[in-house]
Amino acid sequence: MSDAAGPSILRRKLSQPTPEVEDGSPAVPRGLQLALCKSADKHMNLVLAVSPKPEVAATLTDLQAFAGEQDLIYCIRTAEGVLGLIIMDLQLRAGLIEMQTMGKVLRTPATDRTVTRTDAKLVEPFLTALLDEFDASMAPFSNRAWATGYRPSLMLEGPRLVGLVLEDVRYKMFELEIDMSIGSKKGSLKIAFVQDRKLENDPETAPPLFDFAEQLEASLEEAEANLSAVLDVLEMPVSKVSALKEGDVFKIPASALRSIRLQGSDGMDVARGILGEDEGCLAVRLTSRTLPAAKLPMAGAPAMTAPAVGLDAPAPLAGAPLDGGLADLPDLDLETTLPDVGDLPELADMGSSDLSDLPGMDEDALDEEFDFAQMGLPELPEIAS
Numbered sequence: 001m002s003d004a005a006g007p008s009i010l011r012r013k014l015s016q017p018t019p020e021v022e023d024g025s026p027a028v029p030r031g032l033q034l035a036l037c038k039s040a041d042k043h044m045n046l047v048l049a050v051s052p053k054p055e056v057a058a059t060l061t062d063l064q065a066f067a068g069e070q071d072l073i074y075c076i077r078t079a080e081g082v083l084g085l086i087i088m089d090l091q092l093r094a095g096l097i098e099m100q101t102m103g104k105v106l107r108t109p110a111t112d113r114t115v116t117r118t119d120a121k122l123v124e125p126f127l128t129a130l131l132d133e134f135d136a137s138m139a140p141f142s143n144r145a146w147a148t149g150y151r152p153s154l155m156l157e158g159p160r161l162v163g164l165v166l167e168d169v170r171y172k173m174f175e176l177e178i179d180m181s182i183g184s185k186k187g188s189l190k191i192a193f194v195q196d197r198k199l200e201n202d203p204e205t206a207p208p209l210f211d212f213a214e215q216l217e218a219s220l221e222e223a224e225a226n227l228s229a230v231l232d233v234l235e236m237p238v239s240k241v242s243a244l245k246e247g248d249v250f251k252i253p254a255s256a257l258r259s260i261r262l263q264g265s266d267g268m269d270v271a272r273g274i275l276g277e278d279e280g281c282l283a284v285r286l287t288s289r290t291l292p293a294a295k296l297p298m299a300g301a302p303a304m305t306a307p308a309v310g311l312d313a314p315a316p317l318a319g320a321p322l323d324g325g326l327a328d329l330p331d332l333d334l335e336t337t338l339p340d341v342g343d344l345p346e347l348a349d350m351g352s353s354d355l356s357d358l359p360g361m362d363e364d365a366l367d368e369e370f371d372f373a374q375m376g377l378p379e380l381p382e383i384a385s
Contacts, residue, residue, distance in 0.1 A: 026137065028147050029055060029174050032191065035133035036176060043129045046099050049179035060166055060172040063192055066173065067159035072115050074127060075165055076191075077153035083166050084150050085192040086127060092187025095180040097122050104182040120155035121229065127152045146197040147172075170195040226265045229284045232256040260284050276383040285383045 003160030026034075028051035040046040060064070061087055067073050071103050072088040100122055131150055138144040149172060171192040232252045262271040262284070273284040 022047070026141075028138075028144060028172075028193075029053070031134055031137050031144070031147075032130075032174055032176060035130055035137055036178070036189070039126065039129040041134045042133075043126065044096070044099050046096075046105070047181055049182075051177045051179075053175045053177070055174070056173045057195065058171045058192060060163055060171075063166065063171060063173070064159045064162045066190055066192075067162055069158065070112055070161075071163065072119060072123060073156040073159065074120065074124070075153045075156055076127075076131070076152075078149040078197075081196050082150075082197055083153070084171070084194060085166060085190075086152070086163065087190040087192075088123065089187045089189075091185045092178055092180070092189060093119060093123060095185040095187065096126055105181040107184045111183070115155075115157075117155060124152050145199050146195075147193045148194040150193070167194075190283065226271060228263050230261045230263055230271075262286070278383040283383050373378045 033052045036050050037040060037048050040048045056062075057144070067085075067087050068089070070090045071094045074086040076084040076086055078084075090110055090112065095105045097119065098105050113211045128151060131152070135148045136147050156165060172195045173190060173192045175188060175190045178189060234250055241258070257275045260273045260275050261269050264270050271286050271289045273286040274281050276285055308375075
């Protein structure tokens, strides 16, 4: 009879969540509600109205059913490797991205579109702040420790990957309905924690909490950076730039050979060097590194200088407190600082289209040493390896 009527009484009792110990600590849905409102207000200046729903006991199959194709699915992880899940619907994701890119939440509903990794990167700092605020609110209550310590780990591209990444254990699912900017958009956020998570009893031997900042720093250290060696910078009106044509000549001062600037993709100087020759190829030798502007000393702090790299590096300038004005910079004598390179040769007539003197780009021509004298350029100094 029980099979015809539905699940047995025993199965229904096992599926219900275990009652929490009443010690005066806030319930997890209430803690998530407060953390969500606080993180949105503090980090995005965004007003949210959050309505938490009661927790639901869920299996791995249930988690896959909760996630939709248009949802942003984020795997969250603890320091000991326990995995949970965050599911953000289309409207909430769109509202957060609109707030970051346009400074406000649009009142028009977001249209369906595929979730991208760019969406995940824009939303990830908010999720990190949310979990940080939740951990801080639950830190004094040991019986809520099973729900703390999670941090964003990676984006899952579709509900199918939920069953491949997460373990087949029991979870506690918490859903929060969210009203953004007084009715501009309405969305939902679902968070799943492992229900039977084992914790270390001794806090001294417990593993440290997952440090998202350290992981981010390690990822950035492995990222590729594009650098450009800038010989000289020219300034001219837009009208002249629009009128540029083949054969135009730009005069570059001789001092530019010893003041090459190595710049990042953002145009900020990374290092300085001199132009030379190394085994028949043009080369730049670094003479000093440039101190990033974000690391300049504050008022009253000890002076910071960039370490010199390579030979003939200029002596670092002594720093001065910002509130006392800048220190007098030493006079720069260009005649003694820069070497005498002599008169530069006259540029050849560039009106002709005969480029027969230039070496070919085939493999045999590239193996030959490039002769600067044929191009009318002064001989560059040899850079020792």
